[in-house]
Amino acid sequence: MAVGKQIATWFEGKWHRGNVPVIRAADHAAWLGSGVFDGARQFEGRRPDLDLHCARIVKSAEAMGMIAPVDGDTVRGLLEEGCALFDKNDALYLRPMMWACDSTPGIIDLVPESTGFALCIETLPMPEPGSFSLTVSPYCRPRPDMALTEAKAASLYANNGRIMADARKRGFSNALSRDFEGNVAETASTNVFAVRDGVVFTPVPNGTFLNGLTRQRVIGLLRDDGVEVVECSLAVADFQRADEIFVTGNIAKVMPVARLDDRELSQTGLSRRARDLYFDWAATA
Secondary structure: OOOOOOEEEEEOOEEEEOOOOOOOOOOHHHHHOOOEEOOEEEEOOEOOOHHHHHHHHHHHHHHHOOOOOOOHHHHHHHHHHHHOOOOOOOOEEEEEEEEEOOEOOOOOOEOHHHEEEEEEEEEOOOOOOOOOEEEEEEEEOOOOOOOOOOOOEHHHHHHHHHHHHHHHHOOOOEEEEEOOOOOEEEEOOOEEEEEEOOEEEEEOOOOOOOOOHHHHHHHHHHHHOOOOEEEEOOOHHHHHOOOEEEEEEOOOEEEEOOEEOOEEOOOOHHHHHHHHHHHHHHOOO
């Protein structure tokens, strides 16, 4: 099911309108999960860090063992071309995808040269702050020796999906998930930050979650603005004691958290400052 009402799909050398089929029944990805993707955004006519997102899809494909059929610059050029099919003020979700088509005679592993490639652009409004809430998930992130955690791999998102589904079933927007040592890693779909006594804390990348591009951008912007940002191991209790919590990710970019379990949280202060710094930067990027 598509997430947007208007869709443009690039596949096999041209743009198509709508949710075009791209994976066949016997493709490796269809039954053995070799798909990778990335996500970028257009809002207010801007596409922040698009070059980094396009470079990352190639790296994800290589981590999965595939040979990417295009480079990052080509992906970026095609996405910019596709964005021109929409109104310049539309909020868009930009998703390049790669997957393996063929299996080796051993069946399980993929043929690196058989990589398929498509782009999907969908209209998707930017979420507004206000009611975003978190709980704590009973499900953990896989260790790097258990899954391809260095790639933005579709196969990882079954676990993310159950984290999200469990949170929503209990009345929350998302949930903190822990790594194999019991420390907070991220949420089902975002990186996460805790604010205490004017200092911003965030889990240090340890291979169990992606070091998000928006995460990196926000850390840099805060530090440039004189805010102390500490990357370290954080327990659930550190978030329970936080003055503020905010999350970063591709869909909303920076989102203050209104509630962790039954505790209301401030959405001003450094949460608002981080959001303002990001959107001010994006307006001129």
